[in-house]
Amino acid sequence: MAGWGHSIVPWSPGPFVAYAGGSAGLEQLASGEDESGITSEAAMLDLVVRLGVSDLQGLREVVRSGPAPNWYTAGRTRYQLYDWMITGNPARNYCPPESGYHRNRVLLRFSDSPMMPGEHVVFTDSLIEETLRRLGSVSELLSTPSRADGTLDVGVLAGRVKRAQEVGYGRFDLVQALLRLGPVGAGDVPLFDGLVLPPVGEVVSAAPPTVEGAPGPGGGEVDGSRGPDGVDVIVGWICGGGWATRDVRRGVKVPVTSALRRPLPSELADLPGLRVMSMAAHEPHGIPVSTFGSAASWLGVCPWDVEQLGAILSQDIGEYLAVGQARELAVLAGAAGTIGLAMTHHLARVLVHPKPESRLLAAELVATLARQGRLDPSLLWERSVALFNAGELPLRRAADAWTDVALASSWSVVWPAWRAVLDAACRQEKRPTDLAAFLEATQLVVPLHDPDAPHGSGSALPESVGALAEEGGRSKAVTAARALLDAVG
Numbered sequence: 001m002a003g004w005g006h007s008i009v010p011w012s013p014g015p016f017v018a019y020a021g022g023s024a025g026l027e028q029l030a031s032g033e034d035e036s037g038i039t040s041e042a043a044m045l046d047l048v049v050r051l052g053v054s055d056l057q058g059l060r061e062v063v064r065s066g067p068a069p070n071w072y073t074a075g076r077t078r079y080q081l082y083d084w085m086i087t088g089n090p091a092r093n094y095c096p097p098e099s100g101y102h103r104n105r106v107l108l109r110f111s112d113s114p115m116m117p118g119e120h121v122v123f124t125d126s127l128i129e130e131t132l133r134r135l136g137s138v139s140e141l142l143s144t145p146s147r148a149d150g151t152l153d154v155g156v157l158a159g160r161v162k163r164a165q166e167v168g169y170g171r172f173d174l175v176q177a178l179l180r181l182g183p184v185g186a187g188d189v190p191l192f193d194g195l196v197l198p199p200v201g202e203v204v205s206a207a208p209p210t211v212e213g214a215p216g217p218g219g220g221e222v223d224g225s226r227g228p229d230g231v232d233v234i235v236g237w238i239c240g241g242g243w244a245t246r247d248v249r250r251g252v253k254v255p256v257t258s259a260l261r262r263p264l265p266s267e268l269a270d271l272p273g274l275r276v277m278s279m280a281a282h283e284p285h286g287i288p289v290s291t292f293g294s295a296a297s298w299l300g301v302c303p304w305d306v307e308q309l310g311a312i313l314s315q316d317i318g319e320y321l322a323v324g325q326a327r328e329l330a331v332l333a334g335a336a337g338t339i340g341l342a343m344t345h346h347l348a349r350v351l352v353h354p355k356p357e358s359r360l361l362a363a364e365l366v367a368t369l370a371r372q373g374r375l376d377p378s379l380l381w382e383r384s385v386a387l388f389n390a391g392e393l394p395l396r397r398a399a400d401a402w403t404d405v406a407l408a409s410s411w412s413v414v415w416p417a418w419r420a421v422l423d424a425a426c427r428q429e430k431r432p433t434d435l436a437a438f439l440e441a442t443q444l445v446v447p448l449h450d451p452d453a454p455h456g457s458g459s460a461l462p463e464s465v466g467a468l469a470e471e472g473g474r475s476k477a478v479t480a481a482r483a484l485l486d487a488v489g
Contacts (some may be wrong), residue, residue: 006410011372013149013334019047021054026062029078038150038299038331041124044077045131046144052135060085071096076121080128090132092125120301121293123273127172134200138167143176149336150303152180154238158191161231168200169230175268178234179302182336184242189235197230227267237263243304248341253390254314255342257281257307277302281311281342296331306337310346326350326358333368339375341383348383348417351401352393359401367408377413384417388424395425395434399441406445418442423462431477439465439480443487461488 016039019028025047051059063085069078076092084090094114116122131141142164146156157177174197240263247258259280262269269275298309329350332339339347350362369375387393398421402414422442425432446461461484469481 002406005412008373013147016145030062030066041300053139090129118293119273119276130170130172141173143173151182151336154188168198178237184238192231195231199227228265255311257311294328303336307340307342310343314346323357326361344379345383352397363401363404366405370409370413381416385420388421395438423464426464426468436476436480439484443484
């Protein structure tokens with residue numbers, strides 16, 4: 001039986017877990033294990049970089065002898081690495097290949113029409129391409145997370161910069177490191193005193209090993225293009241405030257976020273994908289969810305930008321929330337960013353999704369966030385009422401999902417929303433669908449929490465229930481309201 005309150009265990013991320021090196025790393029690479037976490041892509045890319053230095057021949061053999069990864073489901077690093085080893089092209093091809101991908105080692109494609117992913121995925125693909133072109137010449141990336149939530153400690157970054165002064169930086173690697181960098185301040189600037197980090201330019205030839213004795217990756221020709229010193233970029237980012245929190249306001253239907261001004265020089269601010277990732281999420285438009293990717297793919301690039309993720313997903317919940325995609329939202333339990341207005345709005349919508357499994361998955365996540373102390377019940381209350389007033393909160397589904405949340409956490413998380421929606425429903429001149437069922441569900445749950453509810457918690461039934469019960473007639477809603485009042489005395 002759920003009580004009124006629950007114990008909060010503050011959440012804190014653990015350290016980033018890297019893949020093992022050596023032969024164990026090669027086995028992990030060949031296994032094709034789960035790649036759906038916030039740091040999965042970063043961990044795989046980190047492994048490939050380390051193997052490129054320690055065992056390039058073993059990496060070549062494992063990739064070329066294994067099965068072709070699925071174009072649609074494989075991790076982006078795994079797929080791009082295989083494509084590069086087979087075709088010599090490190091860039092991601094967005095045209096879906098023919099079923100089976102390769103026939104007699106010949107790449108086949110059935111369409112010339114690209115299926116472009118979200119801009120953050122394009123950014124990740126560009127980082128992978130840049131890294132493959134440098135493979136064998138760098139022993140680590142600047143951007144590999146230091147924590148399990150995908151974020152990067154500024155002290156760790158300073159140590160990597162010191163070790164990278166001889167090899168320089170890749171543009172996407174540097175920017176990705178900054179996007180992952182945690183809260184910073186002027187006191188962090190001295191960490192970079194006396195350091196320089198030159199750009200490496202664009203590697204224009206870095207062929208993968210294809211046959212015994214052929215040149216390997218790394219050491220390709222550099223086009224000589226220049227850019228800002230990497231340390232200057234990092235210091236500018238820190239002095240410019242680092243990661244900026246977006247402003248979120250209440251839109252007509254979905255939350256609207258502000259644009260971000262990233263403190264980057266023009267040579268880096270216009271990298272593919274970055275400009276769109278910095279834009280506001282408006283109601284009339286936004287990143288199409290059908291090409292968006294997953295919550296993990298967004299947080300893997302922008303681990304602090306949870307609110308933008310919530311605003312984007314809220315724009316098209318019907319298309320996005322198949323059961324499998326709802327399952328992906330579980331990564332929020334390990335995300336760095338704040339669960340604010342936009343993401344709470346999205347979670348409130350998932351709680352009343354038509355698919356029962358999606359609702360259950362959302363209830364489990366909301367309960368977890370509540371136990372972590374990261375979910376604000378007042379925001380869930382406000383967003384639920386807003387959805388009800390907009391005709392987007394079916395009462396029967398809400399009762400089922402909220403009960404699941406309470407049983408997994410406590411009534412204090414969902415009762416404020418339940419009570420407010422009950423009040424709004426009873427006050428409507430035209431009785432909403434399933435109001436009687438909602439009143440009956442309320443009758444079942446009120447005794448479960450009311451004895452434990454603290455004074456002033458707002459646990460009492462709203463006056464509108466009494467007003468409905470006093471109406472004449474014997475409609476289902478009026479009868480259910482009278483039964484509810486009788487049950488609670």
